[in-house]
Amino acid sequence: MRVSKIGKSLSRLYVQVLIGIIAGVLVGHFYPDIGSQLKPLGDLFIKLIRMLLAPIIFASVVVGIARMNDLHEAGRVGVKAVLYFEVASTIALAVGLVIVNLIRPGSGMNIDPAQIDSSTVATYTHAAQEHGLLEFFMSIVPNSIVGAFANGEILPIIFFSVLLAISLARLGPRATPFVDMLDMFLQGMFGVVRIVMYVAPIGAFGGMAFTIAKYGIGTLASYGQLMLCLYLTSILFVALVLGLIMRMCGLSLWKYLRYIRDEIFITLGTASTEAVLPQMLIKMEELGCSRPVVGMVLPTGYTFNADGTAIYLTMASLFIAQAMNIHLSIWDQLQLLGVMLLTSKGSAGVTGAGFVALAGTLATVHKIPVSGLVLLVGVVRFLNEARAVTNLIGNGVATIVVARWEGALDMNCARSMLNHSNTGIDALQLNDESTSGQAPCKDAVIQPHTH
Template sequence: MLVSTIGKYLSRLYVQVLIGIIAGILVGHLYPETGDQLKPLGDLFIKLIRMSLAPIIFASVVVGIARMSDLHEAGRVGVKALLYFEVASTIALAIGLLVVNVIKPGSGMNIDPAHIDSASIASYTHAAQQHGTLDFLMSIVPNSIVGAFANGDMLPIIFFSVLFAIALAKLGPRTAPLVDMLDMFLQGMFGVVRIVMYVAPIGAFGGMAFTIGKYGIGTLASFGQLMFCLYLTSTVFVVVVLGAVMRLCGLSLWKFLRYIKDEILITLGTASTEAVLPQMLIKMEKLGCSRPVVGMVLPTGYTFNADGTAIYLTMATIFIAQAMNIHLTIWDQLLVMSVLLLTSKGSAGVAGAGFVALAATLSTMHKVPVAGLVLLLGVDRFLNEARAVTNLIGNGVATIVVARWEGALDMTTARAVLDRDIDTGIDASTPPVKDESFFRN
């Protein structure tokens, strides 16, 4: 009986991933050289997932928009999603700004900017030069469709997918066979992801072993106050803000977190939300969100709704200023917030992208030196885990909000799935029951 129970739990993905994370921490701490060499395990898992992202995003967006009743519906969903994204990002920035000013994690470090060696951040500052507002807007349009898919550039892929879906929708019913074929292709890609997920515990093990082995647990103590601030702020944002949003939608945040526990642990181990995007697409549909809404909102949210990244960027910017004894007035900090509303976009769930966005933010200001990024190099990976998990949860909640707002969330299915926390076997392609009780169009 006991063996059977243990075997049942060990067969669950989240338990396997949790074991991988714990084993990675132990190996990285006890055998740091070995842990440092295990980085390819985490990288390989990310590559296996990333190879399927471009076709999955393309097919999800195209099938979602093409199957909407009309193009006005697609536009309405897009506007609602962007409106929610901006409100959520602004709240995340404000909370981060408040906490970092109250706790002041950088105060007392007394870092002299003249004695900082910025050679170690050269790659980030170079990448930040292509992270301006105009560059960001220009990067949305790909130089070639093939190039965008080959490089896995999410924004250009989404842009092309939306245009292609609109073109199919305008052609009318005769495109139905092509849309059905893309739908079948999408299901095949999800099957590939299910196979890849078998190695998720190994990926989490390798990623965590490398992080601890390279930077050491001692790094956590050195920057413990900053990490405490970020994890505290992220927790407050998730529990208070997203919890209130979920209650407004008539669902339980805790049950939703339990529902996506596999994805949360994988994100924690790999520090990348890319690793779980395909699985999240499936789970959000099974939760009762209509496929068109999921196909539009979730991939777009990976770029435009980085709540955790927004919190991190605010706190990191003010932390560097505090560490260097640079006084920022309230107007300076409001300027930081306005800049971050732009630079926090486009991270696309990639580990380390938030660091580039931070470099871009500092480069637009003349008060805080970009060289201050060196202070965060050792601890950035640990901070990245918090922001990645927050981004993941935030995008899941955003999908629920837009679906509920649009009347495209089957509340009966959602409550049944969250209450039982099991695969209901419901065909996610079946349109959900319309619900107009949340917001009216």
């Protein structure tokens, strides 16, 4: 009996990913020469997922909007999503600002800015200069839709998908065969996702082994206070702010976290939320959120609703200022907060987005030397893990909030799924049992929005 229970536990994806993470830490620490060569394993897994992102996002958005009875509904969902994104990001920035001022992780380092060699961060500072707010809005419209798909550019793909979906919706019944074909294509892509997710433990193992081998556990001790500050703030934000929001939606945060535990561990191991976007699209729909809301809110939230990035920006900026003994008044910090609301969006889609956003923030405010980014180079990978996991949780909550607000969340289905996840039902098993790619409680009726 005990052997069968152990075997059942080991068959669950989140357990396998957790084992991969632990094994990666051990290999990276005790065999750094081997660990430093395992980066391709993590990169290959993320590459497999990125291969699927463009077609899945395209089909999800087009099918969802094209099947809406009222195009005004799409606009309403978009406005509500953006409103929630901005409120949540502002709260995250404010929480980070308060805690970093209380703990002051950079105090006592007494770094002289004149002695810093900024050549190691030149790539990020150059990228920040090229990706300002104007460039961000210009990048939403692709030069070529084929190029956007080839490069996996999420925002241009969403932009094109929305326009195509609106056009198809206006065609009425004539567009139904094409939309049905896209829907079948989407279910096929989700099937590919289920196959790819079986190699997630290997990706998490390779990513963690490389990180520990390159930067060492000693780096964690050197920056322990900053790490503690960021992780503590992220946990408090998730538990208190997102927990309160979930309670207002009538759902349990803890059960929701258990429901997406596979995705949390994969994100922790790879430090990438992109690695779980396709699976999150499946899970949010299975949870009872309507497909149009999921297709619009979740991919867009990856750009506009970066709660973890917001916390990371405040922590990192003030850590550098404190390390260099730079005093920032309340007004300076509020100005910094306002700039971060913009730069956190302006770096979307750029490699090393968090670091680029931080570079853009410091370059805009002119109070903290951009060269101070050097202080974070050795620990940025560990900071990215907390940032990515918080972003992942926050975007799932955002999808639930907008669906609930819109009257497009089946509460009976949501509670049933969350309760089932509490008893150990694995998401991959649920997906394999569903031949249509829809939720196990798909027959439940979602209450329409009432004005």
